Amino acid sequence: MRGxxxxxxxxxxxxxxxxxxxxxxxxxxxxxxxxxxxxxxxLWTTVAARGHVxxxxxxxxxxxxxxxxTAVAADRRQPGDRLTGRLETAAELVHSGRxxxxxxxxxxxxxSGDEPAVMTSYLTERLGVDPRRVVAxxxxxxxxxxxxxxRGVYGIERALxxxxxxxxxxxxxxxRHLGLDAEGVTARCPGCGPALxxxxxxxxxxxxxxxxxxxxxxxxxxxxxxxxxxxxDALKA
Numbered sequence: 001m002r003g004x005x006x007x008x009x010x011x012x013x014x015x016x017x018x019x020x021x022x023x024x025x026x027x028x029x030x031x032x033x034x035x036x037x038x039x040x041x042x043l044w045t046t047v048a049a050r051g052h053v054x055x056x057x058x059x060x061x062x063x064x065x066x067x068x069x070t071a072v073a074a075d076r077r078q079p080g081d082r083l084t085g086r087l088e089t090a091a092e093l094v095h096s097g098r099x100x101x102x103x104x105x106x107x108x109x110x111x112s113g114d115e116p117a118v119m120t121s122y123l124t125e126r127l128g129v130d131p132r133r134v135v136a137x138x139x140x141x142x143x144x145x146x147x148x149x150x151r152g153v154y155g156i157e158r159a160l161x162x163x164x165x166x167x168x169x170x171x172x173x174x175x176r177h178l179g180l181d182a183e184g185v186t187a188r189c190p191g192c193g194p195a196l197x198x199x200x201x202x203x204x205x206x207x208x209x210x211x212x213x214x215x216x217x218x219x220x221x222x223x224x225x226x227x228x229x230x231x232x233d234a235l236k237a
Contacts, residue, residue, distance in 0.1 A: 039205075044173065045208045045212075048172075063100050064150075066150055066175075069106020085187045102129065103154060103231060105146035106140050117138075134234075143174055166204050170207065
């Protein structure tokens with residue numbers, strides 16, 4: 001019978017198996033390294049916010065509370081569920097005396113509607129906040145812009161940031177990176193089931209990459225505005 005002796009065949013088969021094991025090990029190591037690299041922005045936002053995140057009951061005091069915008073309801077007149085939770089939390093901070101002025105920051109031309117206008121109306125008409133205590137920024141087009149404009153346009157040095165838990169670490173980290181002494185307050189989250197929270201957390205994991213890139217290059221906000229004394233005037237009033 002022609003062919004290689006059995007011992008040679010076994011040796012070649014063993015060598016081939018060893019090569020495949022090395023390739024699989026190398027691929028696993030590369031995949032793990034890629035995962036760690038991709039996770040660095042998320043780790044940065046999580047670690048940097050540690051010690052600066054509170055619930056509504058334990059939030060510290062600050063002159064200003066910033067409410068970050070998100071989608072309004074389908075009628076374009078009422079806040080959506082998550083935005084309602086943020087507004088209710090901010091209103092409670094004012095009513096309890098832990099904040100004096102609310103800056104609502106969102107997209108005035110958003111696809112779902114005018115976020116700051118809806119937020120202002122809900123705070124003043126439904127939640128009993130004095131209109132003189134509410135300032136609207138219609139150019140907080142994303143989290144980075146809201147933080148940059150709060151510091152650069154409205155001159156805020158210290159503030160409470162209100163948003164849901166899945167978003168809070170990224171918001172606090174960005175604001176602090178941009179020179180705002182920010183403390184985060186976890187907003188109420190009506191209608192937030194486990195599936196929604198997991199989905200939002202995954203989305204925020206990937207959004208942290210853009211946040212880190214914006215922070216590294218210190219990009220200016222999308223809309224540049226001159227200094228606006230509205231917040232300082234509201235504090236004096």
